[in-house]
Amino acid sequence: MDQATLEKLFREFDTRFFGGRLAGGTLVLLDPHMSNYGYCERDATVIRLSPLEPMDEDCTLIHEMTHAYVTRFGSGMAVTPEAAAAAEEFGRGYGEGHTPAFFSKLFEVMRHRGHHPVRHFGRYCGAHASVA
Secondary structure (H helix, E strand, O other), X not given: OXXXXXXXXXXXXXXXXXXXXXXXXXXXXXXXXXXXXXXXXXXXXXXXXXXXXOOOHHHHHHHHHHHHHHHHHOOOOOOOHXXXXXXXXXXXXXXXXXXXXHHHHHHHHHHHOOOOOOOOHHHHHHHHOOOO
């Protein structure tokens, strides 16, 4: 994937899944110095993806966009019991930011894409965990 393709996907996903709310304040970059799949800056202004990404790039981008969305717009988001359970089981293993609100939004987007949160969990959360 190149930078132009990444930016196109970001705009498309932002419009389709995040109501176009991220484009005004979040930059997306390919970062050749990344040692992991992707990263969303703490203030949600920059999303970085590894150009050597072994995971499904679309899913990695959506994962990081979900972090940005929840950071910027997640206060007061409804949390599903399914997401609360996922955060309890997996949240601490992923590090900061994998909250019930994160999993609620991620599962919403996954379902919108026709992906089941349990069967396709590994596509969006990589080597962190796999759910049977």
